[in-house]
Amino acid sequence: MSLSIKLPVVQNWSCHNCGGCCRQHGIYITAAEKARIEAQGWTPEHGIPAAQPLFVRMRGGLKKAWHRLAHQPDGACVFLDERGLCRIHARFGEPAKPLACRIYPYAFHPAGSKITIGLRFSCPSVVANRGAAVASQRKELRELAQQVVPQGVHLTSPPLIAPGNPVSSWPDFLQFVAALESILADDPEESVPFLTRLLAALQFVDVLEQARFDRLTGERIREFLEIVTDGVFEDIPERPEDVPEPGSVARTQFRLLAGHYARKDTYGSNDGTLRGRWNLLRSALALTRGRGMAPSLQPRLPPVPFEGLEAPFGVPAESEGLFTRYFQVKLHGMSFCGAAYYQVPLVEGFRSLALVYPAVLWIARWIAAGEGRCRLEASDVAEALAIADHHHGYSPAFGTWGFRKRVQNLSQRQEIIRLCAWYSR
Ligand code: SF4
Structure with missing residues (x-):
């Protein structure tokens, strides 16, 4: 089913590669994303030291174990390079990144028959209103919404x-x-x-x-x-x-x-x-x-x-x-x-x-x-x-x-x- 989305008309945003989100967030990954990243074949020649794990296994309360991306000793994501760019993006393109990275700084929330889209102002480009009008990104955002929004959300x-x-x-x-x-x-x-x-x-x-x-x-x-x-x-x-x-x-x-x-x-x-x-x-x-x-x-x-x-x-x-x-x-x-x-x-x-x-x-x-x-x-x-x-x-x-x-x-x-x-x- 094609989702109908509501976009803010007053906001612009494009990524300016500051790398801030890759330093501040823990990135939850699904089992499929973990398998995909493992298959990408990361070695020290790609800039990731052999001793550096790619994933951290997490366990929260009664929930099943899950994984997040590991961080470098300074807190940056394991895939963030010294120029502040994502190594997965550089080698395989934006769609190869975990979904959590692709969504940020957008947030998708139910609003009846539509999904409404907000933005997180923790991103400096959102605060500065820098980039393309969000309203002009309808196609990409609808595609992301299809991946993020659970079935039956319109029943909320x-x-x-x-x-x-x-x-x-x-x-x-x-x-x-x-x-x-x-x-x-x-x-x-x-x-x-x-x-x-x-x-x-x-x-x-x-x-x-x-x-x-x-x-x-x-x-x-x-x-x-x-x-x-x-x-x-x-x-x-x-x-x-x-x-x-x-x-x-x-x-x-x-x-x-x-x-x-x-x-x-x-x-x-x-x-x-x-x-x-x-x-x-x-x-x-x-x-x-x-x-x-x-x-x-x-x-x-x-x-x-x-x-x-x-x-x-x-x-x-x-x-x-x-x-x-x-x-x-x-x-x-x-x-x-x-x-x-x-x-x-x-x-x-x-x-x-x-x-x-x-x-x-x-x-x-x-x-x-x-x-x-x-x-x-x-x-x-x-x-x-x-x-x-x-x-x-x-x-x-x-x-x-x-x-x-x-x-x-x-x-x-x-x-x-x-x-x-x-x-x-
Ligand atoms: S995988 Fe790439 S985009 Fe996602 S947090 Fe790590 S460096 Fe940033």
Whole structure:
């Protein structure tokens, strides 16, 4: 059956061979891919030392054993050469690579009768919007979707709007997503700041949480959404300074969350020894205290005083467009709830996505402070977004009870809005 796909219209992407993904990800391979790579006949003359294994056998819980590609001592994939290029690609062409490599940075998610395609902003070319329009890659993406998407995916139910609050069909659910997209869209005639749009979208999901939709369908939902989207901008404070500061408990919760977004875990950097685990615990304790020096969570984030990260750094005007595009791609690609995001309902998933905004600005401040600056540059924000989005929807920690509870607590105390405003000063 030919799959119908939905593509983001605001995004460009082509691979620019930075090799970053080949350093940061573990590549799961199927038995067929393993056999294919073995048959490719890799020897030291192809640049891979004889002592270097190609695969690592993994075993997770009760699951059957599986394999991933091995990594070189510096954490790079075994097939990444010294110029940052893939040896499999160079010898046999792109289709010979494992499917996981061919898919990145795309993500395929169910959206009723269609598959919607999102992108991961952990790729610097996605962040920079570099390359061919994604909309022009329909043929290749449809072919990839045929290989990735399981049979019967169109039977998947839409995510809940909120716990115990379902909608009856995908078309109805997608009306809610479209309403969020319209609130966050940048209308050049109105020029509403991104923060205002984000706070309005958070207000919108607060309203959704209090309503019930099991008896509403089609036109009635459309009418309801029109009324709510018209009203959500009314009470939004005009300037970030008009929003109350986040409380101390919220700041602690936020630092722990943002600290996780700030990490750069690779197979090269993961230290599973007792010492490595002790260092992780020490970092978590320092983030909880939030006083003195912030621990270096990764090489790009050297120790800086916590206090310095709370001063106003401003947000560069160019970053407004980046955040707008990021949220559009995440919403359009359904990368924030349901199957793509730990099966959480729309309201909870959107709040988690909204928290990426202050987390990125906090990480960007850290990058700037680490270089002795007290104003953000657009490149700080772009780099911080690539760091943070690596984890969003992919780091298992964000799907755990503790992290989900943290988002819930921040929302119940109206702290998500305060954090967004605080870090956008
Ligand atoms: S197989 Fe090639 S594309 Fe895939 S991670 Fe390794 S070097 Fe990168």
